[in-house]
Amino acid sequence: MPEQLTYYGNKTEIALHEAQAQYTNCDVDFENKPDWFVKVNPAGKVPAITYGGPSVPPDQPSPESAKIAESVIILEFIADLYPSSGLLPSDPVKRAQARFFIDAVNNKFNPLAAGWMRGGPVNGLVEAIKTLQALLPEDGLFAIGDEFTIADAVIAPAWARLRLIVDKGIGEEFFAQNIIAAREALESPELAKFVAYGNRVLERPSVKASWHEDLVAPYFEKRFDKLLKSLASTHSV
Amino acid sequence: MPEQLTYYGNKTEIALHEAQAQYTNCDVDFENKPDWFVKVNPAGKVPAITYGGPSVPPDQPSPESAKIAESVIILEFIADLYPSSGLLPSDPVKRAQARFFIDAVNNKFNPLAAGWMRGGPVNGLVEAIKTLQALLPEDGLFAIGDEFTIADAVIAPAWARLRLIVDKGIGEEFFAQNIIAAREALESPELAKFVAYGNRVLERPSVKASWHEDLVAPYFEKRFDKLLKSLASTHSV
Ligand SMILES: [Ca+2]
Numbered sequence: 001m002p003e004q005l006t007y008y009g010n011k012t013e014i015a016l017h018e019a020q021a022q023y024t025n026c027d028v029d030f031e032n033k034p035d036w037f038v039k040v041n042p043a044g045k046v047p048a049i050t051y052g053g054p055s056v057p058p059d060q061p062s063p064e065s066a067k068i069a070e071s072v073i074i075l076e077f078i079a080d081l082y083p084s085s086g087l088l089p090s091d092p093v094k095r096a097q098a099r100f101f102i103d104a105v106n107n108k109f110n111p112l113a114a115g116w117m118r119g120g121p122v123n124g125l126v127e128a129i130k131t132l133q134a135l136l137p138e139d140g141l142f143a144i145g146d147e148f149t150i151a152d153a154v155i156a157p158a159w160a161r162l163r164l165i166v167d168k169g170i171g172e173e174f175f176a177q178n179i180i181a182a183r184e185a186l187e188s189p190e191l192a193k194f195v196a197y198g199n200r201v202l203e204r205p206s207v208k209a210s211w212h213e214d215l216v217a218p219y220f221e222k223r224f225d226k227l228l229k230s231l232a233s234t235h236s237v
Numbered sequence: 238m239p240e241q242l243t244y245y246g247n248k249t250e251i252a253l254h255e256a257q258a259q260y261t262n263c264d265v266d267f268e269n270k271p272d273w274f275v276k277v278n279p280a281g282k283v284p285a286i287t288y289g290g291p292s293v294p295p296d297q298p299s300p301e302s303a304k305i306a307e308s309v310i311i312l313e314f315i316a317d318l319y320p321s322s323g324l325l326p327s328d329p330v331k332r333a334q335a336r337f338f339i340d341a342v343n344n345k346f347n348p349l350a351a352g353w354m355r356g357g358p359v360n361g362l363v364e365a366i367k368t369l370q371a372l373l374p375e376d377g378l379f380a381i382g383d384e385f386t387i388a389d390a391v392i393a394p395a396w397a398r399l400r401l402i403v404d405k406g407i408g409e410e411f412f413a414q415n416i417i418a419a420r421e422a423l424e425s426p427e428l429a430k431f432v433a434y435g436n437r438v439l440e441r442p443s444v445k446a447s448w449h450e451d452l453v454a455p456y457f458e459k460r461f462d463k464l465l466k467s468l469a470s471t472h473s474v
């Protein structure tokens with residue numbers, strides 16, 4: 001299972017775990033996508049789920065089941081199917097806050113953090129974290145209050161990867177001083193509120209259960225090695 | 238009220254109308270944004286709504302009200318507040334379908350249609366329409382079935398503008414043959430299903446009530462004039 005797939009799949013896994021849903025997981029080898037997968041998602045993207053219809057093996061999807069794709073839509077779907085999971089509270093204002101947090105992760109945090117991951121300065125990462133930190137409630141364990149919601153499921157995989165890279169020093173040759181600066185930033189009082197929140201998210205059993213360090217760490221080691229080599233060859237030209 | 242603001246505001250207006258919600262509308266002059274608006278949306282974007290708290294004039298927002306921004310989040314909020322409006326059905330699969338349609342409008346239809354609006358060939362527009370047409374139910378009046386939902390509220394303002402431009406030939410000097418090609422495409426059998434759907438959406442009372450042709454038409458006339466002039470000056474250099 002390539003790491004890029006587990007990243008998106010993680011959010012779904014976390015939500016299904018929170019909802020104590022019964023489901024059959026089916027890993028799809030993205031580089032050798034099986035022919036049947038087009039019946040689950042014509043766009044070919046993962047995660048995608050089937051729901052309802054007759055009981056069939058995952059690689060023989062029934063035309064009678066509903067097919068649902070796009071990770072945020074899948075999370076809302078799981079929250080709708082399992083209202084007592086608390087994945088989305090019933091209060092409309094709280095629901096809007098969860099969606100606003102998710103929007104900020106996808107449209108602000110992720111692009112800024114990705115800049116740092118491509119070798120950009122630590123400021124981008126600090127700004128990414130501050131954007132989300134400003135949305136955290138004054139009191140409350142999680143993104144919108146004391147309950148774990150789909151907002152927390154969305155930040156979890158990104159935060160877990162970031163912490164892994166920074167804490168283990170993965171790609172430190174590529175990052176050079178940027179990784180030391182990131183470590184210092186994560187220890188600074190100005191980001192302490194978010195870091196404490198992030199730690200709570202990573203301690204959540206559903207998040208731990210979906211975390212595959214044995215896949216994620218080598219993926220990033222290779223990725224930063226490749227980036228380092230492409231930098232070196234650019235400089236030598 | 239500049240037209241660019243009514244475009245996003247339209248979706249909110251349509252949903253509020255469908256929900257028969259009581260609300261106070263407040264137009265914000267985006268080019269001379271009033272100081273108080275930062276209290277409604279720190280990001281400064283419209284539409285934004287306040288909900289709850291004491292009864293106050295819109296230009297004196299209370300710190301006790303909830304502030305909600307981002308047009309899709311506002312639509313979900315209105316659907317949550319008014320479940321009997323049918324803006325989102327209760328069936329989780331139907332809700333996921335509405336969200337998938339909205340995602341396709343925002344991430345596929347709009348970028349493709351925008352390419353045509355900048356002078357691109359009609360193929361992009363045809364592809365944009367076909368993408369949504371493929372999502373329409375076999376039978377059913379609207380995007381996900383017989384009920385008017387937030388999915389229809391999202392496509393309505395974009396479709397109304399497109400039809401206005403094509404039907405009235407706004408910007409025809411800028412578009413040249415691209416506008417004739419678009420008119421022919423909208424009359425062709427291959428897009429007939431979507432065009433019939435689009436017409437039904439535009440006939441919806443909530444959509445009609447939020448449509449301001451007197452603002453939209455001059456906005457586009459100016460915009461295409463400007464584009465035409467910038468093209469002419471590029472060519473003469
Ligand atoms: Ca989006």
